[in-house]
Amino acid sequence: MxxxxxxxxxxxxxxxxxxxxxxxxxxxxxxxxxxxxxxxxxxxxxxxxxxxxxxxxxxxxxxxxxxxxxxxxxxxxxxxxxxxxxxxxxxxxxxxxxxxxxxxxxxxxxxxxxxxxxxxxxxxxxxxxxxxxxxxxxxxxxxxxxxxxxxxxxxxxxxxxxxxxxxxxxxxxxxxxxxxxxxxxxxxxxxxxxxxxxxxxxxxxxxxxxxxxxxxxxxxxxxxxxxxxxxxxxxxxxxxxxxxxxxxxxxxxxxxxYGLLASVHDYAGLMALLANDEAPRGVQTQIDILPSVPGLTLIEAPTGSGKTEAALAYAWRLLAAGVADSIVFALPTQATANAMFDRVEAFAAKLYGQANVVLAHGKRDFNTGFQQLVERGQRRTRQGDIEASVQCAAWLASSRKRVFLGQVGVCTVDQVLLSVLPVRHKFVRGFGLNKSVLIVDEVHAYDAYMYGLLGEVLKNQQACGGSAVLLSATLTTLLRDKLLAAWSSHAVHEADTPYPALWHATGGATVPLTVAYEHRPPRREVDKECLRLAAAYPDEGLQARIVAAAKVGALVAVVVNLVDDAQRLARALRERVRECPEVEVDLFHARYRFTDRQDKEVAALTHYGRQASRTAGRILVATQVVEQSLDLDFDWLITQICPVDLLFQRLGRLHRHQREHRPPGFETPRCTVLTVERDDYGVFELIYGNARVLWRTDELLSGQGSLVFPEAYRDYLEQVYQHDDWPNEPERIACDFTKFSSEQLRREKDALQLTSMTVASFRDEDGRITSLTRDGEMSLAVLLLTADGCLVDGRRINAISEHELAEALNLDTVPAPASWTKLLHHCSMETEGPFAGVRQLVVSETAPGVWQTLDKRFAYSQDFGLEKIQAGKPPPE
Known part of the structure; x- marks a missing residue:
């Protein structure tokens, strides 16, 4: 004593x-x-x-x-x-x-x-x-x-x-x-x-x-x-x-x-999550049949068919049964996480009445208890930074992490994957997941590296009596088997499984739960055209068609695979509509400061969402950020070639909702797929890694007839992803696939090896850890700073309080492609502290909302985001 x-x-x-x-x-x-x-x-x-x-x-x-x-x-x-x-x-x-x-x-x-x-x-x-x-x-x-x-x-x-x-x-x-x-x-x-x-x-x-x-x-x-x-x-x-x-x-x-425990209201049925004029449909009709026990639940159903409400209803049942204390909802991107927050917040009010709902990537008010813990943690005791209250404050000051200690947390899947990676306080993340129902949306959207990490998350969840619900419209048999195996389960009767289906695994054999015929999705036919263009980029003729469609009132989406292409096309289309003030051209991609990206998300939902006014035509040029979880509804979809499962996700934004009136010529859904002139997919192959999947998708789309859903989900996916060679498959495509398969195995092994490293390898606040969860394109973190040490919103860095700095950096950092590493080599990058791993790009404001580097090699604007300035071309206006 x-x-x-x-x-x-x-x-x-x-x-x-x-x-x-x-x-x-x-x-x-x-x-x-x-x-x-x-x-x-x-x-x-x-x-x-x-x-x-x-x-x-x-x-x-x-x-x-x-x-x-x-x-x-x-x-x-x-x-x-x-x-x-x-x-x-x-x-x-x-x-x-x-x-x-x-x-x-x-x-x-x-x-x-x-x-x-x-x-x-x-x-x-x-x-x-x-x-x-x-x-x-x-x-x-x-x-x-x-x-x-x-x-x-x-x-x-x-x-x-x-x-x-x-x-x-x-x-x-x-x-x-x-x-x-x-x-x-x-x-x-x-x-x-x-x-x-x-x-x-x-x-x-x-x-x-x-x-x-x-x-x-x-x-x-x-x-x-x-x-x-x-x-x-x-x-x-x-x-x-x-x-x-x-x-x-x-x-x-x-x-x-402190928002760590809350009383759960009695389960009120799935009807409580639907609008007054809606009734349970599709997989929603089977949710109350699932057992209220810990397990892995896979929900396969079309885009827009109510998977989210089904998952939340089941999570409510598990919480009401005392099987879990909280919910962590993980999505592929910040955009999808942000869009999901309002839906989840409304759900949490029905579940708890008053709950601690936390969005990982956005400036939301602290739960009052969280705020007190952060404020008290600023007091330094004789233990210094190792004091537990200081550690707690540092954790809670970053919204990316506090999602694991709320009743409902909405985050990107990266935050979940960090629970099995060698970062400090991974155990708090893991504990938060174990006591939660983990819901992962768009589970098809990751690569082999991420699936290696996700498999470890699922194994830990099962070992600690947790629960997980995985959602996808486009789940291949191969991926389903891999996910079930992570829960020590395997599928039976999978060859003749109707679509949609639910799988509830508790270990051992898992039998699918299918939807009664009268509740299956209605037949949906999508007209398709396949255009072979140089670099699969819209030519003059297609650009003219896009503008003409907008002039007659159509909401048009053009989805491209590269941010550079999106920026270039948006400028070209704006030039074409210069004399048509009634037609707007919007741009949406991933290379924005998060605060600006949030504005872009809100604008997209306002102009193209379920409640959009639709009184005038409009054009959205976007990248992959629109293919998942955003409730957007277009009259015409143009998309560059991509793997068939991702193509179907994009199609989920075409005629998404039943409407009495569509613009003339767009009464039925139509998709235009832009592909390359020959079998060389160039940079697209680098993005998606798998040339065989691109080629097979291309082959199927080039055939006669329209796409008929829901049959196409199983039919096209199984054909494209089957392991055996197609009879007419080019030798180069087959060889590329052999290399790709070897690379996938290597990446999965890399992920597993990383999970076994000691925690001391990375600090939890280290900016470098964001690159540990993805093996993909956007892996560099860039912070825009003026020469006098201010963020582009005018706040001086050294004037931001310690407990607000993590959030400020989170909201002001721009993701950039890994291919820019050499281009950004001159940027200052610290190895310690809150700026560790973040490249500091010095810019100056040249016009309202527009910043450039002194060497005029990079520009940033709230409209176009971060972009390279082409040599010999004037900087963007």
């Missing part, structure tokens, strides 16, 4: 320090209430530890959580606040009592030291010889989970651990204190349920260790909040202190106030 666990010279009351055992119990008390209030957490721990929930399993969890700061009972830690040590015990004088350097004191890591001291002293605690290390094999994993609460699993050794230049009496005092703490916690948590230190804790597998680490870190963050847990004089017996703290957390509804 004479060891301090927290100390703060600026603490508003007295004493200025908090005894170590009291702090340990603060954190354990948070853990106790959280587990007792959450059947989902109990299920997570039961699944992870492979045994039914019991008072004994609960006791082991609380015992080890309380041991998380064992390493603070060390002279080197206590000397971090020498004035406090004087008050807590006595003056410890350098030169008399010790010769420990200030550097050794300041760099002392109490988390790693706690693990190392335990490895050295556990035999004395447990009165065992443990000659075969069988006891440590149980204890080690538990201790690694809790003592590594600042983001890593510490090793059971610590260089210089016992080489303390101090009196033996002081060193011995620390040893006795650690043993005393362990014994006291045994009396508080283990003995009341019939356990002792001589009993072995349950086996702690890797998934269980990660779950416990994330849970312990979250409890430590809350248990370090001085507004909730005031500093106390060490004059209350530990048993009484724990009882008081438990009552306090309960009476103050602490976990609810």
């Amino acid at each position: 004479a060891y301090w666990g927290k100390a703060d010279d600026k603490y508003p009351g007295n004493p200025k320090w908090h005894p170590l055992p009291y702090h340990c119990l603060d954190v354990a008390a948070v853990a106790a209430i959280w587990m007792d209030k959450s059947p989902a957490l109990q299920q997570n721990f039961s699944a992870a530890y492979g045994e039914s929930w019991s008072q004994k399993l609960r006791a082991w969890i609380l015992f080890f959580v309380a041991l998380h700061d064992l390493g603070k009972a060390d002279l080197r830690f206590q000397l971090k606040a020498i004035a406090v040590a004087v008050v807590a015990w006595r003056d410890i004088i350098k030169g008399v009592d010790h010769e420990i350097s200030q550097q050794e004191i300041s760099t002392f890591d109490h988390g790693h030291a706690g693990m190392a001291w335990a490895a050295r002293e556990y035999k004395a605690w447990l009165a065992t010889t443990d000659a075969d290390h069988s006891v440590w094999s149980h204890w080690g994993s538990w201790l690694a989970a809790v003592t590594g609460h600042h983001g890593d699993f510490p090793k059971p050794y610590f260089e210089g651990l016992a080489d303390i230049e101090a009196d033996e009496a002081l060193i011995d005092r620390d040893r006795i204190a650690r043993h005393g703490l362990v014994t006291a916690l045994e009396a508080l948590f283990l003995q009341p349920v019939g356990l002792t230190l001589q009993d072995l804790p349950p086996v702690c597998s890797l998934p269980a260790r990660a779950l416990l680490a994330g849970f312990c870190a979250s409890c430590d963050w809350l248990g370090s909040n001085i507004d909730e847990f005031d500093y106390r004089t060490p004059d209350v017996a530990l048993e009484d202190y724990l009882r008081e703290r438990l009552a306090q957390i309960e009476s103050r509804r602490m976990l609810s106030r």
Whole structure:
């Protein structure tokens, strides 16, 4: 009790320090209430530890959580606040009592030291010889989970651990204190349920260790909040202190106030999520048949058929049944995540009444409790940056991460994949996912590298009793089998499975749940034309047709595969409509500051969405950002060649909604596909990687007839993605596919290898980690700055508060293609701190809303985004 666990010279009351055992119990008390209030957490721990929930399993969890700061009972830690040590015990004088350097004191890591001291002293605690290390094999994993609460699993050794230049009496005092703490916690948590230190804790597998680490870190963050847990004089017996703290957390509804727990309304049926004039359709009619148990659910259904509402309804059922505590909704891009937020927010109001709903990539108001944790975390205690409340504040200050501690989080899939990558606090991400229903939309939209990571996420989710729902309109048999295998399942009767279908996997054989004939999607016929043009780029004739269509009132989308092509085409079309003020040409792609991209999303939904006025024609030139999850409705779609599954996603934006009137000539859906003149797909092959899929898609589209849905989903996808060669397949295409397949296997192995690296490899705030989740085109982060250190919105960087900086950088960073690495080599890029991995591009404003680099090689505008300026051409207006 004479060891301090927290100390703060600026603490508003007295004493200025908090005894170590009291702090340990603060954190354990948070853990106790959280587990007792959450059947989902109990299920997570039961699944992870492979045994039914019991008072004994609960006791082991609380015992080890309380041991998380064992390493603070060390002279080197206590000397971090020498004035406090004087008050807590006595003056410890350098030169008399010790010769420990200030550097050794300041760099002392109490988390790693706690693990190392335990490895050295556990035999004395447990009165065992443990000659075969069988006891440590149980204890080690538990201790690694809790003592590594600042983001890593510490090793059971610590260089210089016992080489303390101090009196033996002081060193011995620390040893006795650690043993005393362990014994006291045994009396508080283990003995009341019939356990002792001589009993072995349950086996702690890797998934269980990660779950416990994330849970312990979250409890430590809350248990370090001085507004909730005031500093106390060490004059209350530990048993009484724990009882008081438990009552306090309960009476103050602490976990609810911080948005970590909320009461779920009774499931009201899928009808509650639909408009008044709507009835369940398609896969929605089967949602109430699915079992309310943890598992992997695959939903295959056409674009616009209500998959999102089906997934949310099922998630509601799982939450109401106590199977999960929260929802994490992951989408392919920031644009799709942003568009989904309002729908999810409305759903959350029905689910919870008042909920903590967090959008990962956008400036949204903090939940009040989150805001308080961030503000309190700005206070620096004697522990400095390793203080749990500071770590918590840093985490919550970045919206990308706080999605995992809300009731409902909406994010890109990248944030989910980071839970299995070697970044700090990956365990908090994993813990947030394990207790949630993870919904991944457009699950077909990733590459082999990302599927390697997603497979690991699903394995962890299954191991910890979590649930996942995966949505796609265009799921191939190969990909479905891979996803099911990650859940230790396999499909049966897949050859004759009708479309649409649902698959609910709990391990072993999985039988599809099909939709009754009367609820299947209506037949939809899409006229297609295939134009072979140089570089598949709209020529003069097609550009004239596009403008003519807009003049008669059509909403036209032109989807191209390259941002450069989109920027060039938008300028060309604007030139053509210069004399037609009634026709607007819009541009939408991924290469914007996120704040500007949000404006572009809103404009796209306003002009082309379900509720658009449609009183005049309009043209949208866009890249792949429109092919997923955006509720847009076009009269005519022109698209460059792309893999058939992505083409079908784009077609989901063509005549998406039933309307009484369409412009003349566009009464029936029509798609124009632009492809190359020969079998050389050039840069498109680089983008999509798989020339065979492009060629096969091209071949099928070039044939006679129209596209008929829903039959085309299964028919075209299985043909394009079948493994066997087509009889007429060019030799080059077949050879390219062999190389592609080898490369896919390599990328998947790279992903798996990365998941096994140590967490110390990357910090969670490191800008470089964004490139770890994708093996694709947009992988560079560019920050636009003026020469005097301002963002382009005028804010001076050094005037932005520390806890707002992460959000500011998030909203002002522009994604750029990896191919620009050499072009941006002159940009400043730091290796440490919040700017790590971000290229700083210096620009100056040349016109309102337009910035250029001094060498005039790059320009940025709110309309066109970031672009290269062609040599010999004037800069953009």
